[in-house]
Amino acid sequence: MIKDFKGKVAVITGAASGIGRGLAYGFAKRGMKIVLADIDKENLDKVAKELEEIGTEVMTQITDVSDPEQVAQLADASYERFGSVNILCNNAGVGGAGRISLITLENWNWILGVNVFGVIYGIQHFLNRMLTSEEPCHIVNTSSMAGLLSGDNSPYPTSKSAVIAISESLALECFNTNVGVSVVCPGRVNTNIINNTHIFRQNRPGVWQPPAETIKQSEISRENMNRILAGAMAPEYLAELVIKAIKNDIFYVLTHPEYIPLVKSRFECISEDTLELHEGFKAKSEKKSKIFKSYTPVFSIYYPESFIELKPNPMNFPENKPVLIATKEPGIDLLISVIKSSIHDRPLDETAQQIAGRIKDIARDINIISNEPKTLRDGTPAYESVIEYKYAGIFKIISIHLSVEKDDHRIVISIYANANYYSENLRDILYSLKFD
Numbered sequence: 001m002i003k004d005f006k007g008k009v010a011v012i013t014g015a016a017s018g019i020g021r022g023l024a025y026g027f028a029k030r031g032m033k034i035v036l037a038d039i040d041k042e043n044l045d046k047v048a049k050e051l052e053e054i055g056t057e058v059m060t061q062i063t064d065v066s067d068p069e070q071v072a073q074l075a076d077a078s079y080e081r082f083g084s085v086n087i088l089c090n091n092a093g094v095g096g097a098g099r100i101s102l103i104t105l106e107n108w109n110w111i112l113g114v115n116v117f118g119v120i121y122g123i124q125h126f127l128n129r130m131l132t133s134e135e136p137c138h139i140v141n142t143s144s145m146a147g148l149l150s151g152d153n154s155p156y157p158t159s160k161s162a163v164i165a166i167s168e169s170l171a172l173e174c175f176n177t178n179v180g181v182s183v184v185c186p187g188r189v190n191t192n193i194i195n196n197t198h199i200f201r202q203n204r205p206g207v208w209q210p211p212a213e214t215i216k217q218s219e220i221s222r223e224n225m226n227r228i229l230a231g232a233m234a235p236e237y238l239a240e241l242v243i244k245a246i247k248n249d250i251f252y253v254l255t256h257p258e259y260i261p262l263v264k265s266r267f268e269c270i271s272e273d274t275l276e277l278h279e280g281f282k283a284k285s286e287k288k289s290k291i292f293k294s295y296t297p298v299f300s301i302y303y304p305e306s307f308i309e310l311k312p313n314p315m316n317f318p319e320n321k322p323v324l325i326a327t328k329e330p331g332i333d334l335l336i337s338v339i340k341s342s343i344h345d346r347p348l349d350e351t352a353q354q355i356a357g358r359i360k361d362i363a364r365d366i367n368i369i370s371n372e373p374k375t376l377r378d379g380t381p382a383y384e385s386v387i388e389y390k391y392a393g394i395f396k397i398i399s400i401h402l403s404v405e406k407d408d409h410r411i412v413i414s415i416y417a418n419a420n421y422y423s424e425n426l427r428d429i430l431y432s433l434k435f436d
Contacts, residue, residue, distance in 0.1 A: 001180050001249040002086060002136045006031035009082045011074070011126070013065050013118065014092030016043035018191030019142060019184075022235025023089055026243050028056040035078045035085075037063040038092070065092045065118030066110070068125075075125035084133055087246065090122040091142040096155035108155055115159035119166055127170075130179050138180040138246045141167045145187045145256065148263045160185075168394070171251050175392040176361050182245045187256030188232035251394060292324050294338060297407035302432040303334055331418030334429065341408045349373070351403040351412060352385035363389040363397070378435060380404060388419075398422040402430040 002008065010027045014020040016038035024034050028051050036051075038044045041062055048058045059081050063074045078085050096103075096111040119141050130137040147160030167183035174181050238255050245253045254260070288305040307326040324336040346354060352371040360366065369386040376382055385401045396419040404411045413433060415426045 002138055002246050005243075007033070008086035009033045009035070009078070009084055010087040010089065011035040011037065011078050011085050012089040012091055013037045013063060013074075013122065014142075016040040016047055019186065019189060019235045019238060020089070020091045021047050022237075022239040023091065023140075023242060024051060025236055026239030027087070028054060030243070032087075033057040033059075033082055035059045035061060035074070035081070037061045037065075037074050039064050063092075065090075065121060066113030068117075068121045071118070071121035072125050075129070079129065084135060085126060085130065085137070086135060087138050087140065088122055088126045088130070089140045089142070089242075090119040091140070092118050093142060093144075093159075096159075100154050103155060111155040112159050112162075115156070116162045116166075119163050123166070123170060127174075127179065131174075131177060134178050136180075137178055138182065139170065139174075140182045140184060140242055140246070140253075141170075142184045142186070143167070145185050145254070145259050145263075148185055149259075149266060167251075171394060172392045180246065180249045182242065182251055182253050184238075184242060184245075184253040185255070186233070186238060187254075187259050188229060189238055189255070190229050190232045190234055249393070292336065294323055294336075294411075296338070297409050297411070297435070299406065299411065299433060299435045301336070301413065301429065301434070303429045304328065307332075307334055331421040332426070333416045335414045335416070337412045337414075339410045339412075341405065341410055345410065348381075348383050348403055348405055348410070351383055351401065351410075352387060355385065355399075355401060355412075355414070356387060356389075359387075359389060363391055364393040365390045374402070376404070376431070376433060380406065380435065384430070400426060400430065402433065404433070406435060 005027065010023070010032050012020050012023050012027075012034065015024050015034075015036035017040070020036075020038070024036060024047060027034055034051065034056060036044055036048055036058060037060070039062060044060050044062070048060045051058045059078070061074050061077055063070045065071055075085075092114060094111060094114045096107060123139065127139070130139070141163050143163040144157070144160040146157040147162075147164045149157070164183055164185070167181060171181040171183075233255060241255055242253055244250070289302040290305050290307075291300055291302055293300045303326060307328045310325045310327055312322050312325050322335050322337045324334065326334040328334075349371065352368050356366050356368060366387065366389040369388055371383065371385045374382045374384045382402055382404045385403070387399045387401070389397055389399075391397050397416055398419050399414060399416045401412055401414045411433075413430050415429060417423075417426060
């Protein structure tokens, strides 16, 4: 993560106004070198001049982010000028509203081209260079609260939902590398996106232009929205939130906490509709079990029939191949490892620390909740450990482990569950362990 910004390089698309301009000033205050990219040359030059007057080293590049060749040129020019890029802000965006029955493919292509493929092209042309640089880097993708909320104005929230999904995938891929990732979901921010979108649409060949009567009818809506935005959050304040997120490696950057109840209400609706849809259907029984038997040493455990056995991936287990991997969709995994004991083994009560050490490359905020001696039904001593952590820094996982020494082998039975699927009943699987 980036703690010291001075002398580092930021590339910002959509930098001629609004959020992009705010980010540029926030980075400039911290002594960064800045590449400003936009299609609006007049305002781009104006921002560059303002920054240069306060002593910032600035480069400008006219860039239509919906054109992959222009984004490639932006990347080449940035690295040629400064030698490195530490922060990439895929921020350029346009609005777009209208009924799906009236929106043309040209409009869809334009809005998705800027808002979605602009982000994709930015990642494509900067990410690998950032990874190979081994310098602390960060990619910031600008989405919107509209990407988390259901509603109208179809092309815009569609594009912003896609940006969130792309960012989540990127964050998982970049976890524990030198590249951090954040996705910004602004609420109302004082920008000129409404007027800019109207101007850009008029200057864009092939983009559908509403009939004059429709444009006139929408003028009141546009005027009202501009009034709302005029009193909204300042882009400079939003920039400070983004900078805090970069410093602390925070992924979701929701600028307006007051929108959280609306986000929750959407998912409550999803839950209610799903339960109503399945009402009256008999839930699948978990009474049936299957048995796993080991012969060195000899033991068995029972686990629900709904678990699916998987082949171990050598990439995930380079040292010790587990004897059983089974999963239950969508969020529970069962793992059994049998390791021949050695004089170099750590004591049984340190198994939790060993497991925590192994997951440090994929996890953050690792917390050993408990680590206690237990006795199996046949009197065999064991240790039970419960560990909480965030997988890839995003998904909260609770894992429970039962460790036993038997016949010169250490047996570790582990269950990993997404926190929302964790149940105390999972312990029954561990304690079904029986030595024959």
